[in-house]
Each structure stands twice: as C-alpha cells, then as structure tokens.
Amino acid sequence: MSRADVIVTNAVIRTMDSAQPTATAFAVADGRIALVGSDEEVRAIADADTELVDLGGATVIPGLVDVHNHHLMAGEADLYQLAFSPTATFDEVVDAVRTYAADLEPDAWVIGEAFGSVLINDFSHVSARQRLDEAAGGRPVALTDDSHHNRFANTRALELAGITADTADPDQGHIVRDPETGEPTGLLLESATIALTEAVDAGLQRTPQRYRDASQRALEILHSFGITAFQDAAATVEIMGALRDLDEAGDLHAWVSSCMLSSGFLFANTPFGDELVERGEEFRTAHHRPDFVKVALDGVPPTYTGAFLTPYLETPEHGHEHCGVTTMEPAELESWLLRTAARGLGAKIHCTGDASVRVALDAIEAVRAAGYSELKYHIAHGQFVHPDDRPRFASLSVAADISPYLWFPGVIPDAIATVRPAEQARQLQPNRDLLDLGVLVAGGSDWPVSVSPNPWEGIQGLVTRADPLGRAPGTLWIEQAVTLEEALEIFTINGAKAMGLDDVTGSLAVGKSADFAVLNQDPFAVPSERIVETHAVETWFAGRKVFTRD
Numbered sequence: 127m128s129r130a131d132v133i134v135t136n137a138v139i140r141t142m143d144s145a146q147p148t149a150t151a152f153a154v155a156d157g158r159i160a161l162v163g164s165d166e167e168v169r170a171i172a173d174a175d176t177e178l179v180d181l182g183g184a185t186v187i188p189g190l191v192d193v194h195n196h197h198l199m200a201g202e203a204d205l206y207q208l209a210f211s212p213t214a215t216f217d218e219v220v221d222a223v224r225t226y227a228a229d230l231e232p233d234a235w236v237i238g239e240a241f242g243s244v245l246i247n248d249f250s251h252v253s254a255r256q257r258l259d260e261a262a263g264g265r266p267v268a269l270t271d272d273s274h275h276n277r278f279a280n281t282r283a284l285e286l287a288g289i290t291a292d293t294a295d296p297d298q299g300h301i302v303r304d305p306e307t308g309e310p311t312g313l314l315l316e317s318a319t320i321a322l323t324e325a326v327d328a329g330l331q332r333t334p335q336r337y338r339d340a341s342q343r344a345l346e347i348l349h350s351f352g353i354t355a356f357q358d359a360a361a362t363v364e365i366m367g368a369l370r371d372l373d374e375a376g377d378l379h380a381w382v383s384s385c386m387l388s389s390g391f392l393f394a395n396t397p398f399g400d401e402l403v404e405r406g407e408e409f410r411t412a413h414h415r416p417d418f419v420k421v422a423l424d425g426v427p428p429t430y431t432g433a434f435l436t437p438y439l440e441t442p443e444h445g446h447e448h449c450g451v452t453t454m455e456p457a458e459l460e461s462w463l464l465r466t467a468a469r470g471l472g473a474k475i476h477c478t479g480d481a482s483v484r485v486a487l488d489a490i491e492a493v494r495a496a497g498y499s500e501l502k503y504h505i506a507h508g509q510f511v512h513p514d515d516r517p518r519f520a521s522l523s524v525a526a527d528i529s530p531y532l533w534f535p536g537v538i539p540d541a542i543a544t545v546r547p548a549e550q551a552r553q554l555q556p557n558r559d560l561l562d563l564g565v566l567v568a569g570g571s572d573w574p575v576s577v578s579p580n581p582w583e584g585i586q587g588l589v590t591r592a593d594p595l596g597r598a599p600g601t602l603w604i605e606q607a608v609t610l611e612e613a614l615e616i617f618t619i620n621g622a623k624a625m626g627l628d629d630v631t632g633s634l635a636v637g638k639s640a641d642f643a644v645l646n647q648d649p650f651a652v653p654s655e656r657i658v659e660t661h662a663v664e665t666w667f668a669g670r671k672v673f674t675r676d
Contacts, residue, residue: 129171130153130154130155130161130168130171131154131155131156131177131669132153132177132179133152133153133168133169133171133172133176133178133179134151134154135150135151135169135178136151137150137181137185137186137644138184138185138648139151139152139162139187140185140186140614140650141188142187142188142615142634143162146162149162149164150165151163151169152168153168153171156669157639157670158637158638158669159635159640160636185647185648187642188619188631188632188633188634188641188643189352189353189355189641189642189665190351190354190618191353191354191568191622191632192570192617193357193525193621193625194357194359194504194527194529195358195359195571195572196358196573196574197345197348197356197365197573198340198344198365199340200573200574201339201340201341201342201343201344202336202343203239204343204344206340207238208236208239210239210240212241212272212536212577215245216241216248216254220258221261223238223261223262224262226238227262230265232263232265233265234265235266235268235283235329235330236262236265236266236268237268237326238268239269239271240270240271240575241269241270241271241278242541243271243272243538244428244537244544246271246313249302250302250311251304252309252311254311254312254313255281258278258280262280265282266279266280266283266325267279267280267283268326273538274574274575275316275319276313276314276315276316276426276429277314277319277322278314279322283312283322284310284322286329289314291309291310298316298317299317300314300315300316300318300429301315301318315429316429316431320390334367334371337364337367340368341368341372346673349667349672350662350675351661352643352661352665352673353380353579354642354665354667355382355383355621355631355632356381357382357384357385358382358383358385359570360387361384361386361387361420363397363405365384366386366408366414367409369382369409369411370408370410370411373412373413373414378411378414379672380667381641383626383627384414384415385419385420386402386403386419386420387399387419387420388419388420388421389421389422389453389454403419403469403471406471417626418474418502419472419474420473421453421459421474421475421486422476423452423475423477423486424451424453424477424479425450427479427541427542428541428542430545431450432450432482433449433451433477433479434449434450434479434481434510434546435480435512438450439544439546449479452485456489459485459486460488460489460492460493463493464492464493464498470501472501472503472504473503474527475503475505477505477508480510480515483505483510483515484515486505487518487519487524490503490522491518494523502624502625503525504524505519505524505525505526506527506529506570507529507532507572508528510550511556513559516565517563519563519566520563525566525567525620526560526565526567526568527570527624528569528570528616529572529584530557530569530585530587530588531571531573531576531583532572532576533554533555534587534598534602535600535602536598539554539602552602555602555603556603556606557606557607557608558607558608561608561612566623567620568620568621569581569588569613569616569617570621571584580661582649582657582658582661583658585610585614585616585617585649585657585658586655586658588608588613589607589609589610590654590655591604594657610654610657619633639669640666640667642666643664644663644664646659646660646661646662661675
C-alpha cells in the first residue's frame with residue numbers, strides 16, 4: 127500500500143467483517159477501503175496529500191443497508207403530499223385534510239398517507255366519504271393506508287377515477303359499498319386502487335424531472351440515517367429511469383438494486399412483467415443493478431387478502447372458511463420464476479400469510495431443481511411462516527426480508543389481531559428461529575409503509591420486541607428476540623448479501639467501497655431501550671462525505 131486519499135483514525139470501528147471485526151483506523155484510496163488496522167499501521171501510509179480524519183473515539187459502522195423500500199414513492203410523499211401518522215384517529219385525518227386543502231387551488235388533488243389499518247371500518251361508510259368531501263371543499267381526495275395496499279377516494283376522486291355504483295370489482299380487488307344502496311363508500315382494496323392511481327397520475331402530470339427530484343430527496347433522507355445501499359422493491363420504468371439519470375449525472379451516492387414489477391397488481395404503471403424485464407438493462411449503471419423481479423403473491427391480513435393455511439376469524443362477509451388466495455396460481459408463479467431465472471434475475475416475493483410463503487418456497491424449489499443455484503430469492507415480510515417451512519429458507523438459500531418497523535406492538539399487529547386467531551396473531555416474525563436455522567435474514571424498512579426508514583427503530587425492535595418509540599405497550603413474542611450484533615448484521619452485511627452487493631458494500635473490508643456512518647453513540651454501550659437514540663453524525667459513500675448532521 128503506497129498512498130491514501132483519506133485516513134480515518136481514533137475510532138471505534140465495527141467492521142461487520144468476520145475476519146477482522148474491530149479496528150481503530152482505516153485508509154481510503156480511490157473510493158475504496160485500502161487498509162484496516164490500528165492508528166499506527168494506517169497513519170504510516172499517509173503522505174502530504176492525504177486527508178486525515180480524527181474521530182475522537184466516535185463509533186463507525188459500515189453504511190447501513192435497507193433491503194426493502196419504495197424510495198421514490200417516499201421522496202414524492204415528502205415533497206408533495208399530506209402526511210399524518212398511522213396512529214391518527216379518523217377525526218384527526220379529516221382535520222388534517224381540511225387544513226391542508228385550505229391552501230390548495232380549487233381543483234387540486236389532496237393526496238395523503240398513511241391512515242392506520244385499524245381505521246378500515248371508519249372508512250367503510252358513505253358518511254366518511256361525505257365528511258372528506260366537506261373537509262376538502264370539493265377537491266378530489268386520495269388517501270393511502272399504512273399497508274399501501276388500500277386507498278380511500280372521496281366523491282370527486284371517485285368521479286375522476288370513473289368508479290360508480292355500477293362499476294364491477296376488478297380482478298383481485300374490491301370496491302367497498304354501502305350494504306343498502308350499493309354505492310361506493312370510497313374505500314378501495316388491493317387492485318381496486320388502480321383506477322384511482324391512474325386518475326391521480328393524470329391529474330399530476332408527472333414529469334421525468336419530478337421523478338428525479340423525488341428520487342434525490344429520498345436519497346438525502348436515507349443518507350441522514352446512515353443508509354448507503356438499498357433495494358427498491360417495486361421498480362417501474364420511471365423509477366429506474368430516475369436512478370439511471372442521477373447516476374449518469376454523478377448524483378447517485380448509493381448502491382441500488384431494483385425489483386421490476388411482475389404484474390399490474392396494485393400498480394397502474396406500465397409496462398410490467400416480460401415487457402418491463404426486456405427493458406431492464408436500459409437502466410443498469412455503475413451503482414444501479416436491476417437484478418430482481420417483484421411478485422406481490424398476496425395482499426395483507428387486515429383486509430382478508432393475505433393467503434393463509436387456516437381460516438380467518440368468521441365474519442358475515444367472509445364466512446368461516448375464508449383463508450385468502452394468492453394472486454398467482456402455483457404453476458403460474460413457477461413459470462414466471464423459471465422464465466426470469468433464465469434471464470439471470472432473482473426475485474423478491476411479497477408474502478404476508480403462511481400459505482403464500484409455502485407457495486413461494488415450492489416455486490423456488492422448482493427453480494433450484496432446474497439448476498439456478500446462485501440467483502438471489504427473497505420472501506418479503508414473512509410475518510407468518512409455518513414451522514415446517516422455516517428450515518426450507520436455509521435449504522433453498524432464500525433470504526428472509528423482514529420489516530421489523532411493521533410488526534412490533536402497534537397499529538398493524540392490532541389490526542391483524544382482529545382478523546386472525548389470537549394465538550397466531552401473537553406470533554409474528556419468527557426471526558430467532560430463522561437465524562438459528564441458518565437463514566439469511568435481512569432488514570428492510572418498507573418505507574413509506576413505515577413512517578421512517580430509520581434503521582435503529584428496526585434494530586431496537588429486533589432486540590427488544592417492543593415498540594422503540596414507546597407508542598404501544600408490551601412486547602410481541604419476546605422469545606424471537608435477537609442480539610444487537612445479529613440485528614446490526616441484519617441491517618448491514620446480510621442485506622448486502624441478499625441483494626448480491628456484498629462484493630462492494632456491507633462491511634468495512636479491503637477492496638470494498640468506503641461506505642460508512644459515524645455515529646453519535648456506540649449502540650453496544652447503551653441500554654437496549656436507548657439503541658433507537660443512535661443516529662448518523664456523518665455518512666460517507668465511496669470515500670466521500672454525503673451527509674453531515676448540523
């Protein structure tokens with residue numbers, strides 16, 4: 127080693143590299159880690175042009191990895207939309223719409239998120255639509271729930287979407303109606319949201335610059351949390367185009383893996399499926415890898431659309447034998463995975479119920495049997511996994527893409543508890559079992575389904591199985607807690623491995639990109655209930671500082 131551009135010393139460095147777990151210094155040359163070791167070893171290679179960074183004993187970790195988010199959607203929401211907490215009451219949502227609408231032009235859209243799943247019933251009545259009509263002053267309103275699978279439209283928005291009492295339910299979707307009159311209440315479930323999304327898109331007239339601005343804003347937010355690599359879990363032409371344009375302009379300071387949509391389920395964007403896959407290579411750049419497809423194999427439990435092996439709790443509408451269904455037949459999923467595997471593409475498969483997990487594993491087993499042993503496969507969410515299927519994750523080399531932000535005690539578990547048997551509802555996310563079985567477990571925020579992409583919320587939730595923000599009491603299946611070391615691996619090297627990016631990031635090791643975060647505290651030196659207070663003071667990507675906290 128003969129030169130270094132940057133030398134970082136006097137630090138507590140947790141490298142997440144099993145060959146050299148800790149150090150006090152490292153050197154950076156040409157954006158990559160050139161040497162890791164003691165202060166004395168690393169200082170010895172400095173010359174007159176080397177930038178010396180003395181961190182005064184601060185803790186350094188690799189850049190954090192978010193294996194599941196919808197970054198451009200989140201950036202757009204931050205820049206252009208009304209935001210309210212999933213814990214907001216229905217009245218608080220109405221008040222927020224009224225305040226926000228007051229500053230808009232008479233025909234402007236009111237677009238907001240995310241109302242809690244526990245409010246589904248509140249939004250299921252015509253009176254809700256009428257209250258939102260009044261609050262918005264006649265403007266069209268489109269609100270999204272915390273799962274981002276369901277939306278609410280007021281009267282004007284329904285008109286623009288072409289949804290009337292005579293509109294039939296679309297395949298894999300449901301228009302909630304008044305039981306007496308049959309008129310839409312405004313609540314749209316799963317694929318029934320597509321007509322509303324199309325109406326919103328037409329009204330906003332999104333441009334490539336708007337997409338780039340939203341992507342750039344999301345990157346700024348992710349950097350503020352120390353995140354330097356992520357996977358967009360539902361990529362469209364517009365999203366991948368924004369990433370390509372940013373990278374070609376020198377502005378994509380992150381490693382990004384994209385999952386191309388397999389179908390139009392939940393998304394109005396086209397193209398998708400084979401047509402989108404054929405275009406994937408148009409968007410590959412130095413930092414953007416369109417290496418995956420995305421399958422939404424079921425919906426979400428609170429709206430009875432997650433696919434389970436056993437029935438939901440009985441209701442007049444769903445009866446006593448309703449288990450939910452998958453969006454693809456098993457043979458169709460197997461065919462799609464084999465077809466995309468032949469193109470060298472892995473897959474992320476959304477599964478919230480244990481039946482969809484089993485269908486996904488069966489299809490992946492067929493892909494492995496066909497000889498595709500190296501491709502990456504993720505089962506996303508996997509809130510419920512039958513004990514018989516947990517070992518199959520390891521034997522089939524399937525990563526568990528988990529979003530701890532969505533299951534520690536709070537709104538979504540409360541909503542699930544109203545539709546699933548109590549014993550099962552208490553047993554979400556068997557993370558300890560999966561780790562003990564040798565499964566690669568990787569952490570994702572699912573932002574903006576989660577309000578924030580802050581990894582430390584997820585990390586503390588994994589360790590304590592409690593709400594790190596103190597909004598809800600108690601713990602959830604405490605036996606499935608993991609250690610802090612394991613949790614940090616889940617949000618660094620494991621995520622990089624799951625996305626096929628561990629050749630360039632995920633740990634501070636010689637030859638890898640110099641992606642790291644300087645922290646305000648050592649999370650290993652504080653009580654577990656204070657882990658969430660950890661934050662990035664600085665974030666560096668490829669040896670360049672991309673965020674500094676004021």
